[in-house]
Amino acid sequence: MKRIIPMWIAIIGGFAMMLSSFVPLAESAGEMFADVFNVVAAIAFVLGAGSLAKQHLEKLSRRDAGWGYSIITLGSFLITLFIGLGKIGIHPNEQFPQAAYSGSNEMEGSAFGWIYEYMITPLTSTMFALLAFFVASAAFRAFRAKNTEAILLLVTAFIVLLGRTFAGVVLTGWFPDWASGLRLENLSIYVMQVFNTAGNRAIMIGIALGVAATGLRILFGIDRSWLGGGDA
């Protein structure tokens, strides 16, 4: 019972979405399911937030290693939640001044906007920017021309790295017109449009076949591993 009903929910939902693409009569059913999906996805954010709070509260109560940082996480979480849900400091929209909560959370000058501008933006951007350093270190340590395949990879990387900057123009821009195809900037375009396209296209076709096979296995009830407890 605990597995049969969810399985049938998945089957009905999946076939409704598939049919809605081919059968006009099923279009409204597909719309309804998609609408419900969007709302459930939004509630999943609430679940994510709740899980985070639960995990850090448990860490705090058990005094696990690093519990002090959990206080920071929970504190910032609750403050942001309070400011955002309460729309603190956000005036009504000029068009609908009679509705107290009609103002947008993204309003400039609001506390929520402050959190976006001075906390989320620098924190998330810098986290991603760290990767540039690790890419450089990894390239120095790991990229070795050990065999033909590695040489191909490295040569292509050089062509793209140089061809996509002004260095390509300086190094090979003087090539005569009949050899313009060998200029680094043109070579990099050729690599992307021929070799990269071929490789990624094959990967894409393989993934599409895999997705279709896995999806059909789920919708026919053959694969139930996602329910937990393996195939039954």
Next chain:
Amino acid sequence: MTRQAKTWLVIGAVFVALLVARGMIGQGLGRVYVKRTDVTVTLPDAVVVNSAAGIGSTTDSSTQAVGASSAPPSSSSPATISWQEWKQVTPLEFIAAQKANPAQTEITLSWSRTIGLWLAAFFTLAIFSFLYADNPLYKIAESLVVGVSAAYWGVIGFWDTLVPKMFGALTPGLVKSLVQPSLVAPERLQQISMVFALILGVMMLWRLLPRGGWISAWPLAFIVGVTAGLKIVSHVESDLMAQAAATMKPLVVSVTDASGSTNMWDSWWASVANVLLVTGVICCLAYFFFSVEHKGVVGGAARVGIWYLMITFGASFGFTVMGRIALLAARVEFLFDDWLWLIDPNHFRGL
């Protein structure tokens, strides 16, 4: 004191000294200016001002319900609501305003945004400090980003999706009066589907409770099923059929120039490109076909396929490096431009 602690101390001291020196040179550094605009809006007729609920104030966005009439609406004096808006302006505009009228108060230094700017710089450096060694500052920044992001996403999901769609269908009166006066009356089918969504949502939240976690399997099943149904059709259509069709290119191409005659050189290279593309796709697919042993012709094709894939990965590496460096450049620009005022590429300070 350990060597690493001494290193941290030296780095910190040098850094503070440089900051102080920078602050004393030229225009200084790291300040944000804002311009105040007073807004007064007339409320629609026959509306009672909901002045108490939800109107708070922050340092820069003060909202006051001014002139909200407690008397019944009459044609003689329409009720109004007022607030102040603060928009960021460049230091140049502040300097010009001060020059025109030193007593002006329209454009002022914003303490909350200036403190925010310095906090943003501090967070940026705290995360960069991880490159030297893991340290409490980085861990604090990491904890903050986790907490703030989770709450931010939750708030956005609530106000942008749940309120207009779910609450708008289930409690339209409340949403219309407090949030969205223009809300269109929901259809019966929409209300039924939102009841369904609410039930699934509550079941999903059951996962947070200590018992009954199996209840959350129902909404999970819904998500899995709908996603599978969507992906099967889309992937087969766009990633299988369309890609196969796009691979069916002519192996001999004739390129004509403006005069109408065939350009042999361009035709040759266009044909080579198509041959390489079609061959590449077939060979890469041969490599991924593990049901047949990679021997003989298949083995040869698979080998060529690997070479194509290596070129693909090399190109991906090059592009990835490009992407990451652009992100780093943006952060360094923030530090040098917005915070330290060392450069002024946007001419905000007239440097």
Next chain:
Amino acid sequence: MSGGNFNNTNASARPWFERLDRIDRRWIFLLMFLAVSGPILWIGVTGKTLPEAPTLAARAVFQEIDQLPAHSLVLISFDYDPASAGELQPMATSLVRQCAAKNLRMVFIALWPLGNQVAQQTIQDVIGDDYPALKEGDDFVNMGYQAGNEAVMKLLLTDFAKAFPKDSRGEATSNIPMLKDVKMVSDFPLLISVSAGYPGSKEWVQYVISAYNEKMNFVTGCTGVSAPQLYPYFPQQIAGLLGAIKGAAEYESMVNESLAVDGVATAPKYLQAQRRMGPQLVAHLLMVGLIIVGNVIFFARKRRGAA
């Protein structure tokens, strides 16, 4: 900064490539930081940028927008957040600028939670500052963010108002003048997506363009990580593609050239991508250098081991 654990008294006897191989990675981090910050300081002070020659894919984006008649509807999806703004914001700015200059009617949406905020900022920076005559609701509208990823795209296929019931001001979709004739996404002749990943360009192709390929065109700007995976879609399913900051710089230079006014310098905010190509150049040279040095060490070690 010192390298791992080794007996210091033997360090000088160690061959040069061993010492180089054991170099503390923090020196490499410092090199990368200098490679990026040096050009930024230089360009910030001198204002000089490198010339850009637009490639086919970037030119296609420009031409797709340029060939639209005035007042055509354009759907612009902001599918990124501040973490990727370093790469994508310059192209988003130029895209909105070209659309505004062409007097196209722009409908902004976001499929990432923070995408709406970025969209608002872009609208303010471009339309608010330089095209103040454009009226919200008539010339452009921001529909905000909706959760659901591909399910939102699925809804857009048949019912735009159901996918986005209101705009960011709170106005119901049915009351917005410019959306009166919009029933579904195929009513837009052009779809533009600026995307950092999932959901983004790939999903737009899979769920929307594959359904309406004859009715609408699609151009996209994406991060360097996603760009190679989108090339197979070009040009049949994606009419124009801006890949990474290079694509942004190429497109930006085309838009600036087309909107240039004699005797008036381009506003610096429209030169962001071209400014960032400076640090790209030096950092790429550093990367190539590091890989070469790493391989020199590898071969020197191999020769020593063989000897």
